[in-house]
Amino acid sequence: xxxxxxxxxxxxxxxxxxxxxxxxxxxxxxxxxxxxxxxxxxxxxxxxxxxxxxxxxxxxxxxxxxxxxxxxxxxxxxxxxxxxxxxxxxxxxxxxxxxxxxxxxxxxxxxxxxxxxxxxxxxxxxxxxxxxxxxxxxxxxxxxxxxxxxxxxxxxxxxxxxxxxxxxxxxxxxxxxxxxxxxxxxxxxxxxxxxxxxxxxxxxxxxxxxxxxxxxxxxxxxxxxxxxxxxxxxxxxxxxxxxxx
Amino acid sequence: xxxxxxxxxxxxxxxxxxxxxxxxxxxxxxxxxxxxxxxxxxxxxxxxxxxxxxxxxxxxxxxxxxxxxxxxxxxxxxxxxxxxxxxxxxxxxxxxxxxxxxxxxxxxxxxxxxxxxxxxxxxxxxxxxxxxxxxxxxxxxxxxxxxxxxxxxxxxxxxxxxxxxxxxxxxxxxxxxxxxxxxxxxxxxxxxxxxxxxxxxxxxxxxxxxxxxxxxxxxxxxxxxxxxxxxxxxxxxxxxxxxxxxxxxxxxxxxxxxxxxxxxxxxxxxxxxxxxxxxxxxxxxxxx
Amino acid sequence: xxxxxxxxxxxxxxxxxxxxxxxxxxxxxxxxxxxxxxxxxxxxxxxxxxxxxxxxxxxxxxxxxxxxxxxxxxxxxxxxxxxxxxxxxxxxxxxxxxxxxxxxxxxxxxxxxxxxxxxxxxxxxxxxxxxxxxxxxxxxxxxxxxxxxxxxxxxxxxxxxxxxxxxxxxxxxxxxxxxxxxxxxxxxxxxxxxxxxxxxxxxxxxxxxxxxxxxxxxxxxxxxxxxxxxxxxxxxxxxxxxxxxxxxxxxxxxxxxxxxxxxxxxxxxxxxxxxxxxxxxxxxxxxxxxxxxxxxxxxxxxxxxxxxxxxxxxxxxxxx
Numbered sequence: 001x002x003x004x005x006x007x008x009x010x011x012x013x014x015x016x017x018x019x020x021x022x023x024x025x026x027x028x029x030x031x032x033x034x035x036x037x038x039x040x041x042x043x044x045x046x047x048x049x050x051x052x053x054x055x056x057x058x059x060x061x062x063x064x065x066x067x068x069x070x071x072x073x074x075x076x077x078x079x080x081x082x083x084x085x086x087x088x089x090x091x092x093x094x095x096x097x098x099x100x101x102x103x104x105x106x107x108x109x110x111x112x113x114x115x116x117x118x119x120x121x122x123x124x125x126x127x128x129x130x131x132x133x134x135x136x137x138x139x140x141x142x143x144x145x146x147x148x149x150x151x152x153x154x155x156x157x158x159x160x161x162x163x164x165x166x167x168x169x170x171x172x173x174x175x176x177x178x179x180x181x182x183x184x185x186x187x188x189x190x191x192x193x194x195x196x197x198x199x200x201x202x203x204x205x206x207x208x209x210x211x212x213x214x215x216x217x218x219x220x221x222x223x224x225x226x227x228x229x230x231x232x233x234x235x236x237x238x239x240x241x242x243x244x245x
Numbered sequence: 246x247x248x249x250x251x252x253x254x255x256x257x258x259x260x261x262x263x264x265x266x267x268x269x270x271x272x273x274x275x276x277x278x279x280x281x282x283x284x285x286x287x288x289x290x291x292x293x294x295x296x297x298x299x300x301x302x303x304x305x306x307x308x309x310x311x312x313x314x315x316x317x318x319x320x321x322x323x324x325x326x327x328x329x330x331x332x333x334x335x336x337x338x339x340x341x342x343x344x345x346x347x348x349x350x351x352x353x354x355x356x357x358x359x360x361x362x363x364x365x366x367x368x369x370x371x372x373x374x375x376x377x378x379x380x381x382x383x384x385x386x387x388x389x390x391x392x393x394x395x396x397x398x399x400x401x402x403x404x405x406x407x408x409x410x411x412x413x414x415x416x417x418x419x420x421x422x423x424x425x426x427x428x429x430x431x432x433x434x435x436x437x438x439x440x441x442x443x444x445x446x447x448x449x450x451x452x453x454x455x456x457x458x459x460x461x462x463x464x465x466x467x468x469x470x471x472x473x474x475x476x477x478x479x480x481x482x483x484x485x486x487x488x489x490x491x492x493x494x495x496x497x498x499x500x501x502x503x504x505x506x507x508x509x510x511x512x513x514x515x516x517x518x519x520x521x522x523x524x525x526x527x528x529x530x531x532x533x
Numbered sequence: 534x535x536x537x538x539x540x541x542x543x544x545x546x547x548x549x550x551x552x553x554x555x556x557x558x559x560x561x562x563x564x565x566x567x568x569x570x571x572x573x574x575x576x577x578x579x580x581x582x583x584x585x586x587x588x589x590x591x592x593x594x595x596x597x598x599x600x601x602x603x604x605x606x607x608x609x610x611x612x613x614x615x616x617x618x619x620x621x622x623x624x625x626x627x628x629x630x631x632x633x634x635x636x637x638x639x640x641x642x643x644x645x646x647x648x649x650x651x652x653x654x655x656x657x658x659x660x661x662x663x664x665x666x667x668x669x670x671x672x673x674x675x676x677x678x679x680x681x682x683x684x685x686x687x688x689x690x691x692x693x694x695x696x697x698x699x700x701x702x703x704x705x706x707x708x709x710x711x712x713x714x715x716x717x718x719x720x721x722x723x724x725x726x727x728x729x730x731x732x733x734x735x736x737x738x739x740x741x742x743x744x745x746x747x748x749x750x751x752x753x754x755x756x757x758x759x760x761x762x763x764x765x766x767x768x769x770x771x772x773x774x775x776x777x778x779x780x781x782x783x784x785x786x787x788x789x790x791x792x793x794x795x796x797x798x799x800x801x802x803x804x805x806x807x808x809x810x811x812x813x814x815x816x817x818x819x820x821x822x823x824x825x826x827x828x829x830x831x832x833x834x835x836x837x838x839x840x841x842x843x844x845x846x847x848x849x850x851x852x853x
Contacts (some may be wrong), residue, residue, distance in 0.1 A: 072735035088733035101726045103737035104719040341841045348833030355823035474651045513662045516655035524640030
């Protein structure tokens with residue numbers, strides 16, 4: 001069942017097209033990896049989808065609703081949540097307070113929200129640190145907190161923007177496990193990452209951006225053979241080499 | 246509608262507007278470079294005016310000659326304020342810097358009131374004095390014309406400094422991206438101090454010139470201060486040209502409002518205009 | 534469920550200062566002292582009201598005197614011209630204040646912090662100027678309260694200030710409890726989220742404009758009620774006494790000094806600054822030569838630089 005349908009999305013800053021005529025379809029329960037060199041337009045794409053930017057052109061349909069140009073809070077309430085590349089935690093609150101803000105999206109009752117918060121914290125492994133001030137958490141914990149906040153809003157589709165940047169090997173593995181757990185809860189995922197092993201190991205499909213355009217969309221084992229993708233990452237000579245091989 | 250009256254309004258408005266513009270330029274410069282809204286800007290102006298007044302009252306120095314003193318004093322005030330206060334709140338969360346300069350403004354204003362009483366002070370017998378200038382059928386106060394001309398000149402000087410000199414480029418770099426500027430070897434601390442000093446210098450000039458025809462009293466800074474905030478917001482925070490144009494606009498609107506509606510409401514008109522514009526164009530007339 | 538708010542209030546020992554306060558007026562006949570107590574209660578309430586929009590939601594308003602004045606004028610005018618009891622008058626004043634809040638908030642909340650702050654200045658100046666020139670409310674001449682029988686309905690006492698104190702105390706308690714409830718509810722969390730990260734708040738489903746509006750409306754209403762109280766207490770109002778920038782500034786100073794965004798902050802701030810302000814006025818005459826403001830200004834400056842959390846920060850351990 002199709003959950004997200006992006007058609008001909010274009011976002012321009014002055015005359016520079018940060019996102020150039022991108023179309024994408026995501027089905028319920030999928031994990032989509034989104035990769036591309038820096039500046040390729042991935043975060044801009046996220047921002048358009050989640051309402052932080054209004055696209056110049058194109059349409060976005062989520063779960064049967066037309067969400068193009070809606071404000072972020074409406075889109076979140078419809079079930080599309082995201083994390084931020086630069087983690088946007090609430091600095092003067094504790095861990096659980098951060099997450100309960102997300103939980104309040106679905107219930108106005110403080111006691112109920114608190115219960116849901118505890119459940120999420122257990123799920124993401126932050127329960128032990130629930131009363132810690134955010135400033136006392138490690139980077140990995142910050143990333144998990146970002147995810148926890150988003151999860152608390154009970155999304156159907158969760159978009160992770162470089163949730164693994166700055167993690168060491170162990171932390172990365174834990175993050176991968178968490179992503180798989182999230183999916184097993186029935187949440188669809190779009191994951192932006194630079195760490196290739198991560199993308200390859202969790203994605204069913206990999207979408208590649210370059211200079212605002214979508215230049216490839218394939219399962220992981222095929223995307224690495226895609227000439228345009230090789231060229232974008234490694235340059236023309238490698239593409240020629242790969243094609244001649 | 247008598248053409249003469251219209252012209253009088255435009256010219257009078259332009260004159261005051263140029264002075265407003267200079268004050269606003271100082272404020273917007275600080276904002277643009279350091280992201281700090283200097284709430285004490287109006288009080289700095291008040292200090293400049295009092296310096297000018299006391300130089301005349303106690304030492305018989307004409308405001309025209311004491312102008313350099315006002316400028317240097319306020320430049321120094323700016324630098325000292327930066328070093329003692331601003332530097333420490335640069336990285337603090339939003340409210341803090343606002344409130345630090347706010348506290349400073351309250352402090353300065355009330356110290357002035359304590360030492361110099363709330364009395365209105367005026368300079369009588371200065372060189373420019375009560376002289377008038379006849380121009381195109383209009384009767385203009387010479388002091389106002391000189392003040393406006395001086396303000397305009399200094400504004401252009403600031404513009405030139407920022408956009409056509411090496412130091413100006415350093416300032417602009419610091420404004421755009423502090424960290425990169427640091428990496429490029431620019432001494433950010435000095436640039437910030439310089440900027441704050443320049444902001445002070447602007448009101449040093451404006452205040453010194455104003456004293457030729459205006460009154461000074463401890464709360465005079467409040468009014469000019471609020472007008473400066475409004476001007477800066479209208480022109481777009483950090484936009485020097487915007488602040489200049491907005492200042493002139495406000496000068497004209499204020500004068501027109503005083504004539505067509507009532508002198509009592511002349512600033513009210515400005516504030517209403519501000520609210521209307523800001524509702525339609527949230528980033529100000531020229532902001533981005 | 535524990536919140537990070539000053540949990541002092543939850544302990545039974547919190548009742549002790551309140552009980553002390555309750556009996557304090559009876560310890561002396563000195564009317565100056567009674568006056569100071571009343572002003573303390575008034576400003577503790579006013580600051581708590583401001584705290585909701587300025588401290589919690591982080592939208593600094595420098596124009597709260599507007600609501601204060603609207604409440605004062607509404608109640609007094611209705612009493613004078615229509616004989617309406619101030620208890621009803623203050624509710625109407627509160628309603629008008631809310632209306633004004635919506636009017637100015639709506640276009641302005643879309644803007645970032647500084648535009649909003651400057652707009653509050655602009656609105657306050659406009660309103661003060663309007664009242665100064667409005668004949669219906671006697672403009673600059675001011676409005677004295679009518680001479681009525683001393684009783685609760687008329688909200689008027691001449692021989693003693695003590696009833697005023699208990700009313701102020703009740704308001705103070707009411708607003709304190711309200712602030713406390715808000716702090717632990719969705720509203721409170723949403724306000725704090727908006728203050729700390731506008732973007733993150735939006736992304737978690739918070740309609741930031743709507744909630745800023747709600748904070749503003751609550752704050753405006755409560756501030757107006759305080760204004761109505763003040764009119765009935767001082768028995769004479771004019772634009773400079775209830776609509777001036779000085780009042781707006783004082784409210785901000787008290788809250789920030791004590792600790793904006795906390796519940797006990799406004800109380801601490803008022804406890805320190807109001808006696809200072811009132812006694813300097815009593816001993817130095819007139820407006821106290823602004824000595825209290827010199828101290829306020831210096832304190833705010835020092836606090837901003839060294840202890841941005843306000844006096845509360847001295848009692849709190851943070852993870853910093």
